[in-house]
Amino acid sequence: MKQLNRTQNEQNLVHSAITQIRKQYQNEQTEEVPKEIMENKYFTEYEQLNELELLTNKHIKYCTKKLLNIGYSIFYLDVGQPWCIYWPLNALSILQDDVSKYENQIIQYLEKCKIGGFTGGPNQFEHLAPTYSSLLSLFILSTPAALGLIDRQALEKFFWSVQDPTEKGSYLMHVNGEADIRAVYIVVIMVVILKLDPKLLDGCAEYIASCQTYEGGIGGVRYSEAHGGYTFCGYAALVCMKKADYIDQEKLMNWLVNRQMENEGGFNGRTNKVVDACYSFWQGAIFKLLIQSGYVDEQLMNVFELKNYIHMCQNASGGIFDKPSKSPDAYHTCYGLSGYSLADSNFQNPIYNIPNKCIEFVQNFFQ
Amino acid sequence: MDYFRAIVKSEEISERVFDLTGIIIHKLPSNYNAYFIRRKCLRQLKLDLNREMEFINEVTIANQKVYQIWEHRRQVIEELNDFKGEIEFLHKIFDEDNKNYHGWSYRVWLCDRFKIYDAELIDVQYYLDEDIGNNSAWNYRYFLLSKMPLDFNAELEYIKNAIRLKQDNEAAWNYLRGWFKMFKFKNDQENPYKTYVQFNLKDFNLLEFLNEVGLTNRFALSLKIQYLLQDGNYKDAIEICENLQNLDLIRIKYWQYMKNQIIGLIQ
CATH class of the missing domain: 1.10.10 (Arc Repressor Mutant, subunit A)
Incomplete structure (x- = not known):
């Protein structure tokens, strides 16, 4: 490069x-x-x-190294260890690498993080974020053994335990923890794909809609500023429940298209903030969700400019960074590649951010 | 860490455990397990919450973007039922990053909880004066005004002056646009659960102002399209879309989409 x-x-x-x-x-x-x-x-x-082009082989090498890091010297992610599986694993699967060779190791590891929901690491409490990354990792593996690890009854019990006692349709990230749209998103998409109790979805769409701001995006909690990550979570949950029209989608789209930056080609997360490669996914996926919900019938982002930006965010020896001058990490590699793939192919599912073929497998498995 | 994991397992509640959670949080401020146990200790041992606030301030200053410490702060302030010193503390946070998302979200909660809208409207002015492009501050202003009696004509003058100061300031344009209902194409609806206040664009004449700002400003042009649509002047609206397709190349497909939507209205 x-x-x-x-x-x-x-x-x-x-x-x-x-x-x-x-x-x-x-x-x-x-x-x-x-x-x-x-x-x-x-x-x-x-x-x-x-x-410029995507450095596929370099990224595969980079992610393989990251994935094998599970459980070792990841102090910073000590309470979010399943992310160290999902980010590199999802990137590898997007790059069409054969991920089946990691199956046993991943299942063995996640087993240690499982209660009903999953924990940030062995001997910790259940938390929605590692539950999300663990479940998605198992979905990506798409084998009976991987999906067999999921205890739907216990998971449902965990979801009930994190209902927000002060707000209908809202959830907490963990018992006695913070409430925001991320939590609602995780519960909604998992209830739908794993066919859990639909009563868990009561009030969710209304709550998400009440977090849409005057700008058109969605904030983390009511009256908070519109933000790429929360807008993705909120809108993806609505599309998943087939309730996309609970929010004003014209307003959403107007906000969204203005997040793509004229000079850089990548997206920012909020109005008047700087570009970051991870929003290639958080914002970029919303364009695909608008198609999935039937609101528009074509990709309205500037794909060429976005891809150019991601090209420029590649580390010469593999991995993607936030913006030139920063160092690569698994998070930006996962979301940079996810955005890259979603922009002009239908390989990834825009709600779950795992391959569509895996979604099909999981749906059939839990018939 | 291993010792802490054993404590997590044993569910012990004591001052010894309380102190240990402090050490863990200092080392890894996103350790949600430690907060869970810490709050249990605080409540069951009835520990001094003012002292806890000192601990929280210290940890927050060193780690300003950690979900857990902000949630811990919220819960302790809720229990204390006193927000003394909080606004000053937030000022310190925004001094380093005037768009700290956690800080602004917490401020919304604080303001709503203690009903300090009037004082806050004066305070938020500082952040807009400091940086007129600070979208977090604009968003906060919107929150405040949607909770208070509002002289919207005065507010319009305020926004116009802000835009005159910096014409490509998207934050101010979004704020202006946010107060109005936008034209609905056939398959779209208003958000029935929205929390924002909205007026009819046609009740306020902004055309002169939009023309003053200029014919190459994409935000002004985009708002002008709304006026034309509401007047049924589709021909001129299409012309602006075409103009924007040349001016605003990165959004070329979006303006094509808008144009097609308008053509759909004519047919």
Whole structure:
């Protein structure tokens, strides 16, 4: 991959060169690049940009290393160990790597984190976030042994125990913990796919809708600022329940399209904040959800610009970072690649962020 | 860590365990297990909550973006039933990051819990003066005003002046737009559970202002489309969409979509 270390000013110039080219194409309906643009020194750089590509093999190597790190020296993620499985595993599966070779190791490990819901690590309390990442990891494996680990009755009991006592349709991340839209999302999508008690969904759509802000996105709790992560969670849960029209979708879309950044091509998470590769998924997936809900019938984001941004966020030896100048990590690698894949293919499911073929397998398994 | 895991298992409640959770939280402030046990100790041993606030302040300053410490703060303040010092503390947090999401969400809760809307409206002004593009502060202003009696014409003047100060400030434009009902295409509906207040765009004449701001500002143009749609002037609305397809290339497909929606209205 070519190294592109540009200042903001240079970035703007490259962008304006690209802009000129596009305008020219549009006006003259020609494929020929005008002479004055050819001579623009930034055009050569634009050509380089076009040559960038996804470093698939490097990312596979990077994620394999991360995945094998389970349980070792991950102090920071000591209370979120299943994420260390889901992030690299999901990335590997998007990159079409054979993940079945990790099955035994993952099942053995997650067994130690299981109560009914899953815990952040062995001998901890149940928590919705590791429950989400553990279940998705088992879904990605899509084998009877992996899905056999799921105890639906005990899981349902855990979900009942984290109902928010002060707010109908809202959930807590763990008993006596914080309540926000992430919790509602996790409970909703798991209740639907695992066919648990539908009473758990009572009031969820209404609660999510009450968190839509005047900007059109959704906040973490009522009256909080519209934010990419929470908007994804809220809208994905609504689409999952086939209640997308509980919120004002025109308003949502207006907010969403404005999150894609003119100069960088990637997304930001909130109005007037900076770009971050992880929003390639959190914001990017919402475009696919709008199609799934039937609200629009085509991809309305600028796929070319997004992919270019993700190309620029690749570490030369594998892994994806938040923005150039940062170091790669499993989180940004997972969500950068998820956004990349969702942008123009139907491999990943936009509600669950695992392959569609796995969703089918899980649905059939729990008939 | 292993010792702590044994405590988690034993469910022991004592000052010894309470102290241990403090050590664990200092080491790993997102350890939700430790907070769960700590709160049990606080309640059952009836420990001093003011002293606990000192601990929370210390941990929060060192770790400003951890869900658990903010939730712990919320629960302790709820129990204390006193928000003395909280606004000053938030000021310290926003001094380092004026868009700290946890801080602003907590502030919404605090304000609602202690009903301090009037004082807060004065306080939030500081953050808008400091950074007119601070969307968290705009969002907070919206929350406050939707809870108070409102002179909307005065508010409109305030927004217009803010936009004049920085015309490409999306936060101010979104705030302006947020107060109005937008045109609904055939398959769309209002959010019936919304918490925001909305007026009819046509009751307020903003056209002169939109023209003043200019014909190349995508936010102004986008709002102008709304006026044209509500007047049934689809032809001019389509023209603006086409204009935006040239001006706002990254959203070229979105403007095409808008254009198609409007064409659908004509047919």
